Amino acid sequence: MSVPPIVEFHEVTKRFGDGPLVLDRLSLAAQPGDFLAVIGPSGCGKSTLLRLIAGLSPVTAGRLTVDDLTPADAAAELAFVFQEPTLLPWLTVAENVELAQKLRGTPAAARAATRQGALDLVRLADRGGAYPRQLSGGQKMRVSLARALSLSPKILLLDEPFGALDEMTREHLNEELLAIREQKAWTAFFVTHSVSEAVFLSNRILVMSANPGRIHTEIRVDLPYPRTNDTRLSRAYHDLVAAGSRLLRSVEEISPVASRA
Amino acid sequence: MSRKFLNVLLPAATGALVIALWYGVHFWLAAEMRFLLPTPDAILAALRDNGDALWRAALNTTAGALLGFLLAVVVSIALGLGLSLSSLVRASLYPYLMILQMTPIIVIAPILVLWVGPGLRSVTVITFLICFFPLVVNTTQGLISTDRHLVELFRMWRATRGQQLLHLRVPAALPYFFTGLRIAATLAPIGALVGDYTAGSSAGDGGGLGFSALIYSSQAKYPALFATAAVTCLLGFIFTAAVLALSWLALHKWHDSYERADK
Numbered sequence: 001m002s003v004p005p006i007v008e009f010h011e012v013t014k015r016f017g018d019g020p021l022v023l024d025r026l027s028l029a030a031q032p033g034d035f036l037a038v039i040g041p042s043g044c045g046k047s048t049l050l051r052l053i054a055g056l057s058p059v060t061a062g063r064l065t066v067d068d069l070t071p072a073d074a075a076a077e078l079a080f081v082f083q084e085p086t087l088l089p090w091l092t093v094a095e096n097v098e099l100a101q102k103l104r105g106t107p108a109a110a111r112a113a114t115r116q117g118a119l120d121l122v123r124l125a126d127r128g129g130a131y132p133r134q135l136s137g138g139q140k141m142r143v144s145l146a147r148a149l150s151l152s153p154k155i156l157l158l159d160e161p162f163g164a165l166d167e168m169t170r171e172h173l174n175e176e177l178l179a180i181r182e183q184k185a186w187t188a189f190f191v192t193h194s195v196s197e198a199v200f201l202s203n204r205i206l207v208m209s210a211n212p213g214r215i216h217t218e219i220r221v222d223l224p225y226p227r228t229n230d231t232r233l234s235r236a237y238h239d240l241v242a243a244g245s246r247l248l249r250s251v252e253e254i255s256p257v258a259s260r261a
Numbered sequence: 262m263s264r265k266f267l268n269v270l271l272p273a274a275t276g277a278l279v280i281a282l283w284y285g286v287h288f289w290l291a292a293e294m295r296f297l298l299p300t301p302d303a304i305l306a307a308l309r310d311n312g313d314a315l316w317r318a319a320l321n322t323t324a325g326a327l328l329g330f331l332l333a334v335v336v337s338i339a340l341g342l343g344l345s346l347s348s349l350v351r352a353s354l355y356p357y358l359m360i361l362q363m364t365p366i367i368v369i370a371p372i373l374v375l376w377v378g379p380g381l382r383s384v385t386v387i388t389f390l391i392c393f394f395p396l397v398v399n400t401t402q403g404l405i406s407t408d409r410h411l412v413e414l415f416r417m418w419r420a421t422r423g424q425q426l427l428h429l430r431v432p433a434a435l436p437y438f439f440t441g442l443r444i445a446a447t448l449a450p451i452g453a454l455v456g457d458y459t460a461g462s463s464a465g466d467g468g469g470l471g472f473s474a475l476i477y478s479s480q481a482k483y484p485a486l487f488a489t490a491a492v493t494c495l496l497g498f499i500f501t502a503a504v505l506a507l508s509w510l511a512l513h514k515w516h517d518s519y520e521r522a523d524k
Binding site: 054078081087099103104131132 | 414416
């Protein structure tokens with residue numbers, strides 16, 4: 001493989017202050033276009049992994065490069081989607097989506113075009129004037145996604161973005177996310193608790209173990225894209241979900257629960 | 262019965278009940294003691310008879326209340342911004358703000374009059390002292406309670422400190438600020454009253470409602486005293502209503518507290 005990795009962890013260690021080791025000499029290379037799902041028991045550092053890439057927290061030791069830059073310098077190439085929609089409640093949907101560009105001084109006309117494109121992608125083009133409180137949980141999450149996409153990121157970091165939603169909404173949003181990705185092939189890091197969500201979305205699943213956080217196993221998901229609801233009915237999908245669940249269970253058993261910070 | 266109808270009927274019924282009780286107590290008292298609780302109609306008559314004096318006093322008190330209130334708003338915003346900078350700043354200033362708040366104004370009012378001069382100036386200062394604590398505490402709390410993830414998004418977007426303040430911290434603090442403003446609005450007329458109770462007499466402009474209360478009380482004009490209290494109440498309602506209107510303007514579109522229950 002000659003393409004250089006877009007995100008590379010080399011023996012990255014992370015601890016907060018004098019606390020226990022959160023990530024222990026973690027090495028990982030993500031290729032452009034990879035959709036990496038990260039699963040693992042609570043406290044395995046999967047959210048920390050995203051926060052390091054986002055430059056929200058510095059690595060303690062080792063080397064982390066994002067598109068050959070330090071995470072801080074690569075900020076413009078990243079977008080982060082939290083578990084909560086994290087919208088500004090006093091701004092309309094359109095204003096929320098435009099905000100980051102407004103702060104960067106992008107002219108209004110260009111902002112409007114990008115915003116409209118992003119809202120089209122998440123099928124909320126007609127809700128631009130609404131305030132977040134007028135939307136359902138799923139709609140808010142889609143606005144959050146549109147805001148991230150409006151930044152045209154090379155790398156999308158998603159920290160359990162659909163974890164708080166009901167099963168149906170979550171499945172729909174998973175399908176939408178993949179459909180959007182057909183048009184713009186960003187690299188994704190997607191933290192989730194759901195093995196089936198991980199299998200449905202990703203081409204690589206990182207199964208992490210906890211205390212300290214390490215990558216225990218990587219599962220390759222060779223299901224062809226585009227994936228649809230039919231994918232969920234396939235034998236291969238079910239086998240992968242079953243294998244993933246067994247693996248996650250065994251990892252939880254070997255991960256010491258002690259010394260949680 | 263419709264909900265709307267009950268919403269009007271129940272408060273009206275409560276009011277009627279209170280007035281009936283009021284008359285009941287008045288006439289239950291021995292005849293020579295009835296001056297202690299003048300009847301509502303006697304108070305209304307006193308309000309009419311002393312209308313001019315009370316109106317002038319009310320204007321004086323309003324001026325002091327408004328000035329002190331606005332001063333408190335300006336100082337609280339400035340101080341809140343400073344206090345929100347770091348927990349170190351808060352730790353070094355809060356104890357002294359507390360001391361200021363714990364100091365009974367009524368005790369230091371006479372010396373304040375000597376410091377800043379009688380009349381409107383001391384009324385303004387005393388109103389300020391009474392109003393500003395809830396304002397500064399709420400404003401500071403609002404400015405430091407910004408959602409952590411939103412702050413992180415702003416960091417990732419490379420927003421400047423000024424942008425973060427203007428687009429994130431200040432709007433996020435508004436609901437807290439208006440909570441403080443509502444409390445301060447009910448305190449402002451009381452503060453002004455306390456102010457001109459001690460300082461209004463020598464102002465040369467006839468004094469405010471506090472001074473009226475002092476005069477009527479010394480002359481045993483109890484219906485007029487109650488009328489003074491009623492005017493002060495009204496002033497408090499006007500202040501509160503104005504703040505509620507401002508709060509509505511700033512928040513009703515987006516804040517959950519204005520969410521309609523029947524949505």
